[in-house]
Amino acid sequence: MVRIAIIGTGGMANDHAYKFQKMDGCEVVACSDILPGRAKAFAEKYNIPAAYENTQEMLDKEQIDGVSVVTPDQYHKEPCLMAIERGIHVMCEKPLAPNLADAIEMAEAARAKGVLTAMNFSKRSVYGTQKAAQMVRNGEIGRVVHVEASYFQSWLVSKAWGDWRTEEAWLWRLSTKHGSAGVLGDIGVHIYDMASFIVGDIAEINCNLKTFDKGVDQIGDYVLDANDSFVATVKFENGAIGTVQATRWAVGYTNVEHIRVFGDKGALDLNFSRSGAETLKVCKGDDIEKDIWQPVDCPETPSTYSRFVESIKTGIQGQTSFDTGVKVQRYLDKSFVSSESGCFVKVM
Ligand SMILES: NC(=O)c1ccc[n+]([C@@H]2O[C@H](COP(=O)([O-])OP(=O)(O)OC[C@H]3O[C@@H](n4cnc5c(N)ncnc54)[C@H](O)[C@@H]3O)[C@@H](O)[C@H]2O)c1
Numbered sequence: 001m002v003r004i005a006i007i008g009t010g011g012m013a014n015d016h017a018y019k020f021q022k023m024d025g026c027e028v029v030a031c032s033d034i035l036p037g038r039a040k041a042f043a044e045k046y047n048i049p050a051a052y053e054n055t056q057e058m059l060d061k062e063q064i065d066g067v068s069v070v071t072p073d074q075y076h077k078e079p080c081l082m083a084i085e086r087g088i089h090v091m092c093e094k095p096l097a098p099n100l101a102d103a104i105e106m107a108e109a110a111r112a113k114g115v116l117t118a119m120n121f122s123k124r125s126v127y128g129t130q131k132a133a134q135m136v137r138n139g140e141i142g143r144v145v146h147v148e149a150s151y152f153q154s155w156l157v158s159k160a161w162g163d164w165r166t167e168e169a170w171l172w173r174l175s176t177k178h179g180s181a182g183v184l185g186d187i188g189v190h191i192y193d194m195a196s197f198i199v200g201d202i203a204e205i206n207c208n209l210k211t212f213d214k215g216v217d218q219i220g221d222y223v224l225d226a227n228d229s230f231v232a233t234v235k236f237e238n239g240a241i242g243t244v245q246a247t248r249w250a251v252g253y254t255n256v257e258h259i260r261v262f263g264d265k266g267a268l269d270l271n272f273s274r275s276g277a278e279t280l281k282v283c284k285g286d287d288i289e290k291d292i293w294q295p296v297d298c299p300e301t302p303s304t305y306s307r308f309v310e311s312i313k314t315g316i317q318g319q320t321s322f323d324t325g326v327k328v329q330r331y332l333d334k335s336f337v338s339s340e341s342g343c344f345v346k347v348m
Helices: 013-022 038-046 055-061 076-085 100-113 125-137 169-174 180-200 285-290 302-316 322-341
Strands: 003-007 026-032 049-051 065-071 087-094 117-119 144-153 202-210 229-234 239-248 255-263 266-272 276-286 294-296
Touching: 003 013, 003 294, 003 302, 013 026, 013 038, 013 302, 026 055, 049 055, 055 076, 055 229, 055 239, 055 266, 065 076, 065 302, 076 087, 076 100, 087 302, 087 322, 100 202, 100 322, 117 302, 125 180, 125 255, 125 266, 144 180, 144 229, 144 294, 169 180, 180 202, 180 229, 180 239, 180 255, 180 266, 202 322, 229 322, 276 285
Parallel strands: 003 026, 003 065, 026 049, 065 087, 087 117, 144 239
Antiparallel strands: 144 255, 202 229, 229 239, 255 266, 266 276, 276 294
């Protein structure tokens, strides 16, 4: 039985608890949150035996094989390093850290201790993503030349998920002082990860980041200065070019990702609906002449959570690691640099 502890029991932790508890051979044995009473309420909701307000105490007292770190972005590093120090395997939410230097430090610490790591790039949990990457690697659409990748959300305009004007869970995502890298760090990480996983590593980035007027500059302690829209032109190492973009202003698209990959022998179209269900279509062979797109069957695939638990069981590093987190962090950092200069910036 793999024994997991959850650190940070806010919104996203619900997904972690539900997915870990659903799995055979895995139990959630403890949770922690610095907010008084929050971990206790979470433990009661999910029937978790132990709840703590101090993560260090939890790591010292409990028998734990792996932790999942679900704290806000700027608070990933400390609990990750605490677990790594104790030889506990770590899954971390995205982005790995608020900056590249911290991300590298975390990856190096994990390597030095020999602990297994995972990133919760959640769209890897989807068969369409895995299949699209496999089809590109197998050459099914030939040489990739052009890519269009977008992640659209609308929560700055709609209240479908709650009201950012009043709820802390949204407010920290709008404030650099609260550790947010804006829409780039929030969902840009997912679309950068998807594009690079499916197509290949990105070599150069020219990104335009924008923070639009929201009618209010500050709410309480939260200065609303984090970027909320970006468009990046990218050059992949394999020679393909494309755009990667994300926004929180996409009226009519609560939560939608879309990637189109065009090769010299065919094309792929991977689309995620608001509920997260995916549609993968391919156009190749004789269908190219008539623009006919064939649906690709998308059965279930192991989730990021089960890949992490499986890696603990087998001792074999899973598909994502802190090194994957560092790679995506580089894309974020270079996006900021290129947005300042207005020029293409090399990733390495
Ligand atoms: N993979 C995904 O698709 C996905 C989706 C949503 C959020 N996230 C990520 O999950 C993380 C958490 O987001 P959220 O929406 O749950 O935020 P949230 O604000 O709802 O919850 C964060 C919780 O962490 C607690 N916390 C803060 N500092 C802590 C610390 N040092 N130790 C222990 N607990 C601490 C807070 O009290 C809060 O309860 C973020 O990094 C976010 O980017 C990922």
